[in-house]
Amino acid sequence: MNIRNDVVQADIGLLLEGTFPYVRGGVSSWVYQIIRGFPDLTFAVCFLGSREEDYGEMKYELPANVVHMEQHYLHEKGSAPSAAECPDNKEAFEVVRALHDWYGEKKLNLENQYLGRIVELDRIGRYGEKDFLYSRESWNYITELYRKNCTDPSLIDYFWTVRTMHAPLWKLMNIAVNFVPCGAYHTICTGYAGFLGALLKKGRDKPLILSEHGIYTKERKIDLFQAEWISDTRGELEKGTSEVAYFRELWVRFFETLGRECYDAADRIISLYEANRLRQVSDGAAAEKTRSIPNGIDFSHLDKLRSKRPHEIPLVVCLIGRVVPIKDVKTFIRAMRTVVNAMPGVEAWIAGPEEEDPAYARECRSLAEGLGDSVRFLGFQRIDDILPKIGLLALSSISEALPLVILEGYAAGVPCVATDVGSCRQLIEGGSAEDIALGAAGIVVGIANPEELAAAIIRLLSDSALWQSAQKAGVERVKKYYTQESMFAQYRAVYEQALTATSAVNTPPAAEKGRCVWQV
């Protein structure tokens, strides 16, 4: 469905999965920042979601340079082609076999040409969803793979898992055909959006940029290892102590493969910090394509907030973020029990939207009940309003990349206590030797450890000299290494390089308005 369709082409095609403009959060803020940071470029946004009912209204107003916006829901019951007899198509299935063999052998750093050939076969009508769903060749191939690889006894489960798994890919093929022509495509994660990027790259031969905040495949893997909807029909005697159910592994491999396709197709792979860049390389990204560009914030604007701060250190610890399990809000609340016992009068604020996971938000509220007024749930708040009122920022997340909120807090003069995830240690203690010399801008604690978190909060709030030095280090660090200007300059170079490469190839002819231009 198209929300905005002002023109027939754009400079940058942004491929977004489960984020801007329908979900608030760090990644969405970053996307919003990037779009507004390049007013001279036009953006076409393709939003991919699971089901329409999972998302409410848009949480961000679309900037004027977003000239096209469309949204697709991959797990909604779509209109699959009606069942019909398919002629034998051995030639196409040879390519399908070769593609899966290539995936199975994990030939890293070797070009995969098979996906491009399948895209081409789909375009000329020689292979499509119908063939996958209804042809005898497809059935033969699926049963052959079942016999060869599947350690779960249920053929029925295998068959339907394979079908369910591939259903969104066919939707993505369709989206790739119809998406507006762009000078370059920019995906913000691997996964489905990254695979769409790979399809666009194969079909249109335009540069693909990948900016990964977290590592999508890793997060999916953790979810899948715990998912309750994945069946395991093995008998008790067939299970090994540490053997993962076949379908669980199949799903993990599926997302790993999507990630590898995206890494393979991307011309430039960007991470937020060095550890994630190394992870991308170990997951199959070619090292020469990778680089790190850290997040940056509008320092000059947030710097003004410091003048609004009271003279005394406010006895308020605030967790700014969505109330969702990954933020581990419960550990923060548990830590506050110890903090309040040791320092009565300290308040804990939780500032973030609760609608994304209402059940989790209810659990958090119920956990906070015994603490009376010491814990307050404020809902979504503007950082300009809240940062001058708080004494300490707390981040109890179990997974983060490079949290913007820490940088914003620093600029506004708020030190931070954060868990040792993502680049939090680098942000608090410094990365390079020069950075470390600036001092610690807070304290790093272990994850899911309320006692350690509480001790760190108590230490910073009760030691004024330590708090002042942390504030000073935070301001210096963000000013020196994490400004918006620095981030924009690096992205401008990336965009310019991509768009220059595009203009060197060709531009879409007017006759192809709104359709893709295939480089056959």
Added chain:
Amino acid sequence: MRDDVKLGMTALAPEAIAGFLLFQYGWSGALAGSALLFHISACCLLMPMTYTAYIADRSKFRKWKIALSIAIIFLVPAIGILSVLIGSLLVGRFVAPGSSRFLHMINRSTYQPFRRDEDTATRAGGLREHLLGAGDSPIDYRLKALLGLQTIQPRFSAPVLRQILGDNCDDLRLLAYGMLEVKEKQIARQIDSAMERYEKFPADRFPHDHYRAAKELAELHWELVYQHLVQGDVRAHAIEQAQRYATEALNGQLYDSELRFFLGRTRLITGDLSGAASAFEAALALGFPKGRAAPYLAEFAFLKGDYATVRRTMSDALGEKHVPSLRHAAEFWN
């Protein structure tokens, strides 16, 4: 009984033997020949009865009897053949030519022996070794070992999972956190639902339901402690809640020996020895089984430094059949 009828009934025996031989596993000429011989002998034994019934019979029904026999012997197969012919004609008429492609012979299903991942077969000790003992184990091994903990009781897996939270590997940390979260969430959900019942049934109007809800709340809070899912102040809070609800439940049901003993255990863990002693005594006076009480009474005596009582109590425990897990500890003390 007439002699010919007796002979006829005797024919059943060789005929049964012939039938038995025909249904033997495998097939051979000798087996078929033997079956035939038994069948012939059965026929011979039947002959006098057939003669009396058909040939020597002078009654007016003789012809009808012969006709009926011939009809049964010859007409039934003839009707069968005719039916098959008519059926074939109908199929030829109503099923279009070429449509036989809808009817396929499917291949015989083959037995698929289940396959196991041979690389990962390991027991609980191996899991622990992969997870904690060897930091240089490949990450996939460690991930699988961590998943193996899902099959182990939370009381034993939770401390290991908590250790993994400090691991260098992000994947392991996230998975361990998720596994702990799932376990805690299950109990939290049960607490919520018990709390709803607790509030729905006030003690003055629904004493029995209120007692049950309070008892359940006490046990669920204790479960968080027992399974090592809470720590520090939160653990202290959970113990406090368990004691609070247990005491409240006991107000409604004074003679619940199990709950009195439970209260003693919660006091024992916080070091309230005199409180624990009074609760244990009350429980035993109300009939709480001594065998089940033995390990806690021994622990209580140990904390007081009364080692002679520990030895005596553990010796009692050794004789109890339903606490086999205590055997090693009891043997140590004796």
